[in-house]
Amino acid sequence: MKVSFSIVFCILCIFGFDSKAQVASYIDTISQSELKSFLRSSQSSQVNINYEDLNVYYTRCEWEVDPAVNFISGNVTSYFTSDNSIDSITFDCSQYLVVDSVFYHSVLIAFVRENDLLKVFFTGSIAALSFDSLTIFYHGAPIATGNGSFETGNHSGVPSLWTLSEPYGAKDWWPCRQNAADKIDSVDVVCKIPFGNKCASNGKLVSVDTSNSKLIYHWKSNYPIAPYLVAIAVTNYDEFSDSVILSNSDTLEILNYVYPEQISFTRPALSVTPSLIQFYDSLLILYPFSKEKYGHAQFGWGGGMEHQTMSFVGSFGFELIAHELVHQWFGDEITCQSWTDIWLHEGFATYLAGMAIERFKPEEFYAWKYSALQDIVSKPNGSVICNDTTDISRIFDGRLSYRKGAYVLSMLRWKFGDDLFTLSLRDFLSKATLEYNYATTNDLKTSFENVTISDLTQFFDEWVFGEGFPIYNIEWSRTENSVELFVNQTTSDPGIPFFHIPLPIQIGNSFKDTIVVADASFSDQQFHFDLNFKPDYISIDPDLKIISGNNKVREVLPPGSIDDLIAIYPNPSNGHFEVFAKTNSLKMDSFSVIDYCGKMVYSQSFKVGFKESIDLSGLPAGIYIVEIETDLGQFHQKIILIK
Numbered sequence: 133m134k135v136s137f138s139i140v141f142c143i144l145c146i147f148g149f150d151s152k153a154q155v156a157s158y159i160d161t162i163s164q165s166e167l168k169s170f171l172r173s174s175q176s177s178q179v180n181i182n183y184e185d186l187n188v189y190y191t192r193c194e195w196e197v198d199p200a201v202n203f204i205s206g207n208v209t210s211y212f213t214s215d216n217s218i219d220s221i222t223f224d225c226s227q228y229l230v231v232d233s234v235f236y237h238s239v240l241i242a243f244v245r246e247n248d249l250l251k252v253f254f255t256g257s258i259a260a261l262s263f264d265s266l267t268i269f270y271h272g273a274p275i276a277t278g279n280g281s282f283e284t285g286n287h288s289g290v291p292s293l294w295t296l297s298e299p300y301g302a303k304d305w306w307p308c309r310q311n312a313a314d315k316i317d318s319v320d321v322v323c324k325i326p327f328g329n330k331c332a333s334n335g336k337l338v339s340v341d342t343s344n345s346k347l348i349y350h351w352k353s354n355y356p357i358a359p360y361l362v363a364i365a366v367t368n369y370d371e372f373s374d375s376v377i378l379s380n381s382d383t384l385e386i387l388n389y390v391y392p393e394q395i396s397f398t399r400p401a402l403s404v405t406p407s408l409i410q411f412y413d414s415l416l417i418l419y420p421f422s423k424e425k426y427g428h429a430q431f432g433w434g435g436g437m438e439h440q441t442m443s444f445v446g447s448f449g450f451e452l453i454a455h456e457l458v459h460q461w462f463g464d465e466i467t468c469q470s471w472t473d474i475w476l477h478e479g480f481a482t483y484l485a486g487m488a489i490e491r492f493k494p495e496e497f498y499a500w501k502y503s504a505l506q507d508i509v510s511k512p513n514g515s516v517i518c519n520d521t522t523d524i525s526r527i528f529d530g531r532l533s534y535r536k537g538a539y540v541l542s543m544l545r546w547k548f549g550d551d552l553f554t555l556s557l558r559d560f561l562s563k564a565t566l567e568y569n570y571a572t573t574n575d576l577k578t579s580f581e582n583v584t585i586s587d588l589t590q591f592f593d594e595w596v597f598g599e600g601f602p603i604y605n606i607e608w609s610r611t612e613n614s615v616e617l618f619v620n621q622t623t624s625d626p627g628i629p630f631f632h633i634p635l636p637i638q639i640g641n642s643f644k645d646t647i648v649v650a651d652a653s654f655s656d657q658q659f660h661f662d663l664n665f666k667p668d669y670i671s672i673d674p675d676l677k678i679i680s681g682n683n684k685v686r687e688v689l690p691p692g693s694i695d696d697l698i699a700i701y702p703n704p705s706n707g708h709f710e711v712f713a714k715t716n717s718l719k720m721d722s723f724s725v726i727d728y729c730g731k732m733v734y735s736q737s738f739k740v741g742f743k744e745s746i747d748l749s750g751l752p753a754g755i756y757i758v759e760i761e762t763d764l765g766q767f768h769q770k771i772i773l774i775k
Contacts, residue, residue, distance in 0.1 A: 185215040188309055189263075189317040195306075196324040196346075199366045200291035202284045205271035208307050212264060217257045221266070224303035224310045225250040229272035231307070236266045250307055274305040281305055285432040287391045292367035294431040294444060297360040299471060308359040315356035315467070315568065323349045323364055330369040332389040332429035334362060334440050353440065355421050356568040358467050363439040365429040370395045376406035378422055379413045387427035387442070394430070401448035402428060404492075408454050411491055412461065412484065415554060417561045420465035420568070426457070438481075440464045450493070454485040461561055469570040471521045474528070475596075476571060479516065479537020486538060501542075501676040504535040509681030512624035513599040516540055517573065539679050540595050543633055546677040547591075548584050556583040573597075590632055595679070600625025604635065604683040610667050615639055617659040617670070618688075619652050624681070630655060633678050641668035642730050642757055647675075668757075668768055694718070694767045700758060704772035707749025711760070713742040720744070724759040725751070725771075748773055 188210050195206035212221070225231065227247050234243050234252050242253045250268070258264055274282035281301030284293045295305060302308050320338075323331045324346045335353030342348070369389035376384050386405050390398040409426065413419050419426065427442045436445040436452055438459030445452060462480035486504075490497040507530070514532045521527060545553040560579035561567065577592050605620040617637065621630060634651045644665045650657070672683045687695075697718050700711050713720055723746060725734035733751060738744050748756075753775045760767040 186212055186218070186221065186309075187214070187314055188212045190319070191308070191316050192320045192322070193306060193362070194322045194324075195364070197293055197364070197366060198291075198326055199284060199293035199329060200326075202273050202282070203271070204274060204282065204305055207267050207269045209265055209267040210309075213262065214258065214260060217260045218254070219257045220251055220253045222309075223250045223252070223268070223307045224248060224300075225268075225270070225307035226272075226274065226304045228275045229270050229305070229307070232269040232271065234266060234268050236264075241266070248303055268307045270307060283432060287367065287430075287432065288393050290368050290391075292365070292432055294365040294429075295363045296431075296433070296437050296444065297363065298437060299360055302359040302362060306362075308362075310359050315358050315570075316362075317356050319353045319357055319362060321349075321351040321353075321362070321364065323351075323366070325349065325366050328368055329366050330371060330389060332365045332369065332427070332442055332444075334442060336424045337387075353424065355424065355440070357440050357464075361438075361440040361464060363437070363442070363444065365389065365431050365444060368392060369429070372399060374403070374406055376409045378409075378419055380418055380422065382422055384409065384419060384422055385425045385427075387425050389427070389429040391430050398430065398448055402453065404450060404453060405457070407492070408457050408488060411488060412457060415484075415487070415557075416461055417558050420460055420561075426460065428453075428456075438463050451485050451489065454488040455481045458484040465568055466561060466566050466571045467569075469572050471527050472518050473571075473573050474518055475516045475533050475537030475540075476573065476576065478528075478534045479541060482534045483538035483541040486542075498676070504539060505676055505679065505681075507531050508536050508539060508679055509601055509624070513627075515599045516596045536679070543595065543678050544580060544591075546636075547634060548580075548586075552584050556580040559583050594628050594631050595633075598625075598628040600628055601679045601681055602631040602633070604672055604680055606637070606670065606672060606683070606685050607688045608670050608685065609688045612666050613664060614660065614662045615667055615670065617650060617661070619650050619655075619657050619659065621652065621655045635680075636673050636675065636677050638671040638674040639663065639667045639669075640671075641665060642726060642728065694762060694765055695769075698760060698762075698767050698769075700769055700771060704774045705748075706774055707747060707751070709746040709748065709771065711744045711746055711758075713762075718742070719763045720767075721761045721763070724761075726757045726759060728755060728757075 190211040192209040193206065195204055197204050225248065227245065231243060231245065231250060234241050236254060241255060244251050252266060281297045281304035282295050284291065286292055297304070300310055302310055319334065321333045323333065324343070325331050327345060327347055329347065331349035333349070333351035334357065335351050338350040338352050340347060340349055370392040372388050374386040374388070376386060378384050386409070388402055405426070409419060421441045424441050429442055429444050431444040431446055433446040435447070436443055436456045438456045440460070443456035443459070445456060458481040459477060463477040466476070468474055468476045486497070486500050489500050511531065514529070514536065516532060516537045518527050518533060527533065544556070548556070556579050559582060560576055563579070566575055573592070573596060577588055580586070581588050600623050603622045603624060605622070607618040609616045619635065623629065623631060632653065634649045637648050637650055638645055639648060639661065640646065646663065648661045650659045670685055672685060673680060697714050698711070698720070699714060700709055703709070711720070711723065720738045720742065722735065722737050723744065724732055725748065727733050733756070734748060736746070751773055753773050756771050756773060758769045758771050
């Protein structure tokens, strides 16, 4: 579940902190939306331990709702089979719902309630491997706190109703089996609503009928679905369709339900959806629900929720639309087996939405990476894996489950390249044991290992299961056409003594630069790089490929170097600089000033050779490079001119 969101350094920061704050707020709002849902749904939870050996292969839900009233009535028929003989079934069902009756083969059968559990008793044993069914009739007012699984509200004074059940909230409004080991193979949703309204739900719209001054919407999903992804939304929607050609040449309908008073805004905002579907459809695998649809239903939160085949959205930013769409692959087709692995949903949705920005809005991608990275390293510890699923805020932690999870994927992409990265994702998504099923972090690790022919135990132990990040301190020295690097790494958390990741380093001068890679296997490792130019500076990870923070770079000058023998002061200055040689053995011949575009803007010859006064007050304020010719070679230094 999610929400809306919509530096390069080049002498001066072109992009300010407002842009960064906007980027950061998107993920934060998403995580908070999910957190609210979880908090509400976990307030009165009781764990159903009676899942073993039972498979619910089909469910038919028949509901009657009115968006003006916080109330639901109807029945749910569950078709099941069991590996062993059984004489009872236990469902998850909120204590605030009233169970009227349970029928088995048109015969009333007994049941008992215990908090949020409903246990149904058969009159005899049901044989192992037999196919059977029962129907639960119920009604009630699902508890509403403003953040719940079943909500009523309004838009422009018009009543609206929606559901949002991630992760354990489905039981708040319908009896089901919230089993992380079993998805329902197919679902029918039949919803009776007042005239003047429309009902959005999962799968394909089979029919819209009338009965007793009511509309009856019938939706059918033939793909396996987790109970928390079953959803309805009801209000006076305007409806419009779009379409897109998928990679298998099929045409997919994009069905949208939006508030009529906002359609002039929402329709153009949602027009990016076909391009996004084609992007992910070609990057990953075929859209997982290609025989049904994709779409959006507007609802009363500022965020979103990736209900299977129809994301509920409260805002219409590019990144939100991309984020929720990604969940159709990561979250809906393949669902995390435990909330310990929530990053398999949120890290993927975050990073692949970032890749969509890279593809469609490349000018915004650096700011997106910068914002994510700054948040990750804002605290010294924290793991991608959620080791405490009782801590609700930790499950939906924007810094760890979302941003750090995303950056783990960024580093795998950097480590192996685009082709192997993409092939690994496709391997994961297309595995017969995982597709339309549940997965763990180790399943993802196995796919990357199989494709890259690599042992990634160390990588996952450090970056996924471990805490913290590396801190680099690099000392470097130069010659005319080479550099020596001494790469020291410390870590923000003592649990990981050393992070193994190729480190990109930019080496350059005012006119030329190149990227080299220091693939260190231990701290204080030395690297030598030959160049075809004289370097003036180095920069750690200029394109933000990896997680690191608080890095430092220091040039180490050899004894007797020119850089040790000349001083320029004061620096910064209002234009009047003093230049002098620290030894009489050095003779300075000429002085030049070069701006950051590489243009010479001032030059003069030295008269004395060991001390000179320079007046640069006629130049604009800024940063310049001083170049001094001496009898021992060239001297370079940055100076700052202020007004």
